[in-house]
Amino acid sequence: MLKLKVPATTANLGPGFDTLGMALELYNTLEVTKIEEGLEIIIEGYGADELPIDEKNLVYQAMNKVFKKTCYYPSGLRLRLSNQVPLARGLGSSATAIVAGMVAANKLTGEKLSTEELLNLATRLEGHPDNVAPALLGGIVVSTLQDKGRVMYEKIAVPELKVVVCIPDYQVSTTEAREVLPKKVDFADAIFNVSHTALLITGLLNQDYDLVGRALEDRLHQPYRQKLLPGFNKLVNKVDKNALGVVLSGSGPTVIALTLDKEEQIGEEMVSIFTEEGIEANYLVTSPTNQGIITY
Numbered sequence: 001m002l003k004l005k006v007p008a009t010t011a012n013l014g015p016g017f018d019t020l021g022m023a024l025e026l027y028n029t030l031e032v033t034k035i036e037e038g039l040e041i042i043i044e045g046y047g048a049d050e051l052p053i054d055e056k057n058l059v060y061q062a063m064n065k066v067f068k069k070t071c072y073y074p075s076g077l078r079l080r081l082s083n084q085v086p087l088a089r090g091l092g093s094s095a096t097a098i099v100a101g102m103v104a105a106n107k108l109t110g111e112k113l114s115t116e117e118l119l120n121l122a123t124r125l126e127g128h129p130d131n132v133a134p135a136l137l138g139g140i141v142v143s144t145l146q147d148k149g150r151v152m153y154e155k156i157a158v159p160e161l162k163v164v165v166c167i168p169d170y171q172v173s174t175t176e177a178r179e180v181l182p183k184k185v186d187f188a189d190a191i192f193n194v195s196h197t198a199l200l201i202t203g204l205l206n207q208d209y210d211l212v213g214r215a216l217e218d219r220l221h222q223p224y225r226q227k228l229l230p231g232f233n234k235l236v237n238k239v240d241k242n243a244l245g246v247v248l249s250g251s252g253p254t255v256i257a258l259t260l261d262k263e264e265q266i267g268e269e270m271v272s273i274f275t276e277e278g279i280e281a282n283y284l285v286t287s288p289t290n291q292g293i294i295t296y
């Protein structure tokens, strides 16, 4: 039996749209057992009532991509998913499913694919590299999709910060949150994001957390996604005073605050701002992690 533990990820980190992602200490686990025939899927935790338990399940689809590429066909499989990462909230649940499925399948084949090949394959299924890269590798990963579907990436160490994760009680699929984005952007906004992303990376590398906080601004996706998240502006303006910065996690609706202290106070403040907007939400405090997926 194989057991894997894969981290949730928070993508974009403000200005780094489709480019930056960070692994968090919040996990899904997958157990894979070879059986004589067929496919059995057992799901505990998030998605137990809504995820498919047949070939349509994303974990199995991801495994199948590896089986096809390596011409390995197991007789039968039992998958046990234990999910602590909520679905469609902007915490990379689809990336956990894809990365766990692909890494597990690759183990079964005797590791025929390299880490790079797995990353390229996972990115093709997910559509963008910024969640799958840190789910696979851990840390903060700067990545871009090149011609021929190859991912160019660099991993940097995570900051010693707390992450307050405020999760509204409704789903927004990444597909839906990408549909509200414009086809073209203003040149000045593009420059704004290039400069802020560069400053953010500089701040992270130099452990200059004041700079990290000031660089967390974005003009490429958050302004357009606000319509899917009432209260986001109020949240940024109010909570920014206590935290280093507040950004949408991935495509939302989860919002994260990066902070050095006062994490419980910040979490409660975030929940109360959502409550004022008539949105139920809860928060958890976690930390970034340098460890990506682990196989036991």
Ligand SMILES: Nc1ncnc2c1ncn2[C@@H]1O[C@H](COP(=O)(O)OP(=O)(O)O)[C@@H](O)[C@H]1O
Pocket: 028, 047, 051, 057, 058, 059, 081, 083, 086, 087, 088, 089, 090, 091, 092, 093, 094, 095, 096, 097, 172, 173, 174, 175, 250, 251
């Ligand atoms: N643990 C899981 N097992 C199987 N499929 C999953 C799992 N987690 C997420 N998915 C699939 O991914 C979808 C959510 O993906 P997406 O909209 O990109 O949101 P997220 O921001 O959480 O990645 C779910 O609706 C489901 O189809």
Ligand SMILES: N[C@@H](CCOP(=O)(O)O)C(=O)O
Pocket: 009, 011, 012, 017, 018, 019, 089, 090, 091, 092, 093, 094, 128, 130, 131, 174, 177, 178, 221, 249, 250, 251, 252
């Ligand atoms: N760069 C993507 C990230 C989506 O992350 P998710 O956790 O919401 O799937 C985007 O912003 O669309």
